[in-house]
Amino acid sequence: MKITRLTSPFLFLSLLSILCLTACGKKGSPSAGPAKPAAAPLPEKPLVAKCEPGVHGGRLVIATFGDPKTFNPITENESSSTDIIRLLFSGLLSVDTQTQTVGPGLAESWTVEPDQKTWTFVLRKGVVWSDGKPLTADDVIFTWDVIYAPEIDNVTADLFKIDGKNFKVTKVDDLTVKVVTPEPYAPFIEYFGSVPIIPKHVLESAVKEKRFPAAYGINTKPEELVGCGPFKLKQFKPGELTLLERNPNYFVVDSKGQRLPYLDNVIYTVLPDMNAMSLRFLKGEADMHENVRPDEYERFKTESEKGKFNLMELGLGLERGFLWFNQNTNQQAKGGQPIVAAHKLNWFRNAKFRQAISHAIDRPSIVKAIYAGRAFPNYGFVSLENKKWNNPEVPKFPFDLARARALLKEIGIEDRNNDGMLEDASGKVLEFVLSTNTGNSVRERMAVLIQDDLKKLGVKLVFQPIEFNTLVAKINNTYDYDCILLGLGGGGLDPASSMNVLKSDGFTHQWFPRQKTPATEWEARIDFLMNAQIKELDFAQRKKFFDEVQTILSEQQPMIYTVAPIVYSAVRSDLGNVRPTVLSSYRISWNAEELYFKKK
Numbered sequence: 001m002k003i004t005r006l007t008s009p010f011l012f013l014s015l016l017s018i019l020c021l022t023a024c025g026k027k028g029s030p031s032a033g034p035a036k037p038a039a040a041p042l043p044e045k046p047l048v049a050k051c052e053p054g055v056h057g058g059r060l061v062i063a064t065f066g067d068p069k070t071f072n073p074i075t076e077n078e079s080s081s082t083d084i085i086r087l088l089f090s091g092l093l094s095v096d097t098q099t100q101t102v103g104p105g106l107a108e109s110w111t112v113e114p115d116q117k118t119w120t121f122v123l124r125k126g127v128v129w130s131d132g133k134p135l136t137a138d139d140v141i142f143t144w145d146v147i148y149a150p151e152i153d154n155v156t157a158d159l160f161k162i163d164g165k166n167f168k169v170t171k172v173d174d175l176t177v178k179v180v181t182p183e184p185y186a187p188f189i190e191y192f193g194s195v196p197i198i199p200k201h202v203l204e205s206a207v208k209e210k211r212f213p214a215a216y217g218i219n220t221k222p223e224e225l226v227g228c229g230p231f232k233l234k235q236f237k238p239g240e241l242t243l244l245e246r247n248p249n250y251f252v253v254d255s256k257g258q259r260l261p262y263l264d265n266v267i268y269t270v271l272p273d274m275n276a277m278s279l280r281f282l283k284g285e286a287d288m289h290e291n292v293r294p295d296e297y298e299r300f301k302t303e304s305e306k307g308k309f310n311l312m313e314l315g316l317g318l319e320r321g322f323l324w325f326n327q328n329t330n331q332q333a334k335g336g337q338p339i340v341a342a343h344k345l346n347w348f349r350n351a352k353f354r355q356a357i358s359h360a361i362d363r364p365s366i367v368k369a370i371y372a373g374r375a376f377p378n379y380g381f382v383s384l385e386n387k388k389w390n391n392p393e394v395p396k397f398p399f400d401l402a403r404a405r406a407l408l409k410e411i412g413i414e415d416r417n418n419d420g421m422l423e424d425a426s427g428k429v430l431e432f433v434l435s436t437n438t439g440n441s442v443r444e445r446m447a448v449l450i451q452d453d454l455k456k457l458g459v460k461l462v463f464q465p466i467e468f469n470t471l472v473a474k475i476n477n478t479y480d481y482d483c484i485l486l487g488l489g490g491g492g493l494d495p496a497s498s499m500n501v502l503k504s505d506g507f508t509h510q511w512f513p514r515q516k517t518p519a520t521e522w523e524a525r526i527d528f529l530m531n532a533q534i535k536e537l538d539f540a541q542r543k544k545f546f547d548e549v550q551t552i553l554s555e556q557q558p559m560i561y562t563v564a565p566i567v568y569s570a571v572r573s574d575l576g577n578v579r580p581t582v583l584s585s586y587r588i589s590w591n592a593e594e595l596y597f598k599k600k
Contacts, residue, residue: 039248043126054596093193142200230593262596294374
């Protein structure tokens, strides 16, 4: 499932790693240990992967600098968790990320009635969980009961409502599930089919005891974390590593009948920052570097000519980097004080203030200074690479300090005492704190440039970098912040992937999440348009609805976009079945179950 979510510790997603003894990824034999139970028999009709047959063995090393916050696929909402979770669970259907085509998964087939609202899925007979227990329709029903449970906060539910109504998911028999949507749901196959299925026999007690949000947390014992994906958890050491091992009960085979995945292990190791990750890869101690920064391109190009790894230019990425202001009008849970000080709220909630800040950001200088020219100024919600859905006619606010000052003066903000600093009508100096995550040198450098840009305007920006998971807690839980510089990723090409961001009651509606009713007329209009497009089967009409959404976002500037970098990735030369794509943050590892080390 492709849900738009906060991107991880560094610029968009990151996977790089290291347990690293020597040149990680080598096919060393695991140390002797207790005998493991034999794998369960294959399903009657296993899924046959469309990959080149490979060979079993080896460990894939990926470096990162963000620990997962949870292993729970229903409650997670940050890519540091998704990095791992995506490899532990499977959905009813599968999506080839490179081609954006949908195929069978846990379900071997599906049908839809002429009303375009009634769907039937037939599960594979003989699929089992990683603990050997059968996977049945009961698990599918249980998964959706959890998603729709009002007491269980999760980002997934936002995507699967039409006019506030849930989908009806029912059991026909042990291997058959029927789904009825309130209205036709345009992206049904890709989105509903991709939702990770969770085990009822393991997690039902957590739901009954009202402790599901804490279930499958980072303290869960590996043997108790049951999934149906290609890998399972073997070890987690906070701040050090996450070690996965192959799931011997995985339901997928190659054309020779060999059971996937090929790799014995996948290891994510935690490093202090992006520079350390790059160095680790260049030393041969990590097997892929999915996010080579544009300013590193020449160095990586020179090293790649030695033949040990391939450097690939993939095009313009889909991830969106931006800053936003806290527009939350609620009060703090403790003390009853406003979440945002009244004078700052007056600034942040004014569209002309946000437009002025957008005009004050010198995007071309960011492209030149941070990306060595390998990026483009960005002004819209949808990536320029997503030509199917991008609206090229949205309003733009290019660098123009004079226009920024004029907009601020219109709302009573100007330099009233000729000290070079702007004050509002009550005499308050324009000052606020901008935060981003530590260890991300690109964002940190960008924040410093923005700080300098706003200083020229007469705004005092205090830059305060914060550890990623702590920052996410401020964004999602306490709302204790002024302004954030981060990014969104993980979403698919379809607008449905951003329902949780764009709907006013959405979990990831960052500037003011989970609104009981829309706080502004323009947010109410976006709610209407997003509800309309999701049930519209005519593409031209859907595009018209979503074009208007993009126009409103650009006019209102709740998210002030910065630049769109060209994407580069690097990977070991001897890794097979590499099918790189710019359509995912997991540019190399999206098909990890198919990757293998070529024998020499």
